[in-house]
Amino acid sequence: MRVHHLNCGSLRKIPPLPAEPATDPAPRARAVVCHCLLLETDSDGLVLVDTGLGTADLRHPRRSLGADWVAYAQPALDRAESALRQVVRLGYAPGDVRHIVLTHLHRDHTGGLPDFPHARVHLHPDEYRAVTDPAAAHHGHSLDRFMPAHRAHGPMLTPASEDGGGEWFGFPGVARPRGLASELLLVPLPGHSAGHAGVAVREGDGRWLFHAGDAYMYHGEIERTPPLPHPALEPVQQGAETDVAARVGTRDRLRGLRRDHPDEVTVLSAHDPWEFARFADLTG
Structure with a gap:
């Protein structure tokens, strides 16, 4: 399996924190990213993990993403950053993306769905229930955040198979x-959305690459003690969370995962530039 790390949507720029020069030789403000993965597999074709912003979002951002969100997030609206354009630049056709695995259904993760209408879209069962069960909408779960423009084409939403606990x-x-024959797992990371999950990918060397979605938004939250959130991203996290205690608990479990299994798991998030x-x- 070959893994490509794609930025599928640059958002507003945020400044570096004082601690950042240790990991950034040229600390400067950077645009928040929509970090997606493109997996080249032997058995399942191309698998996309999250989709970032799609081509329709970039053509009609206020209609597709919502005017308030666009004003706040300040997306760059660069068509070259869409997953569709990046797949083509790698020499593939859009139809080669046979599967999409989503961490959750918020707009900055689902915008590319209409660009791959034939792909099967995999969700954790909790997130699937939140968007398909009318009772979930009553409790303020994911349906209101799954943008109508991103589901107008009728994506093939498919709940993953729960593995007997x-x-x-x-x-x-x-x-x-x-x-999917490839070793991919959807791992619940509660607190951000109703069924938010990380996507664990077993690489060829046996290590796991773990896309934790929006469970944290800045590496200082899991790399530093005490946890160091970014002041520009923390209000975004707090505004989106469904359960603050669950979200903090998830963050702390990710801290432990990174600390205790550094040779087995590499953790990444969706938005940290x-x-x-x-x-x-x-990856070059």
């Missing part, structure tokens, strides 16, 4: 995307 490094409730730069540098 299986665990992954002590995280319970693991589910497996249906119909300094973290994304590390992976982009490693």
Whole structure:
């Protein structure tokens, strides 16, 4: 399996924190990213983990993403950053993306769905229930955040198969995307959305790459003691969370995962630009 790290949507710029020069040789303000993964697999074609902003979002941002969100997030609206354009630049056709695995259904993660209408879209069962069960909408879960423009084409939403209460490094409730031979898991990371989950990918060397979605937004939250949030991102996290205690608990479990299993798991998040730069540098 080959893994490509893609930024599928630059958002507003945020300043570096004083602690940042230790990991950034040229500390400067950076645009918040939409960190997605493109997996080249032997058995399942291309698998996209999250989709960032799509081409329709970039053509009609206020209609597709919402005027208030656009005013706050300040997306760059660069079509070259869409997953569709990046897939084509790598020499593939859009139809080669056969599967999309989503951490959750917020707009900055689902914008590319209409660009791959034939792909099967895999969700953790809790997130699937939140968007398909009318009772979930009554409790203020994901339906109101799953933008109508991103689901107008009728995406093939598919709940992952719950693995009999299986665990992954002590995280319970693991589910497996249906119909994929590759070793991918959806691991519940509660607190951000109703069924928010990380996506664990077993690489060829046996290590796990773990896309933790929006469970944290700045690497200082899991790398530093005490946790160091970014003041520009913390209000975004707090505004989106469904359960503050669960979200903080998830963050602390990720801290433990990173601390206790550094040789087995590499953790990444969806929006941290300094973290994304590390992976982009490693993969060229």
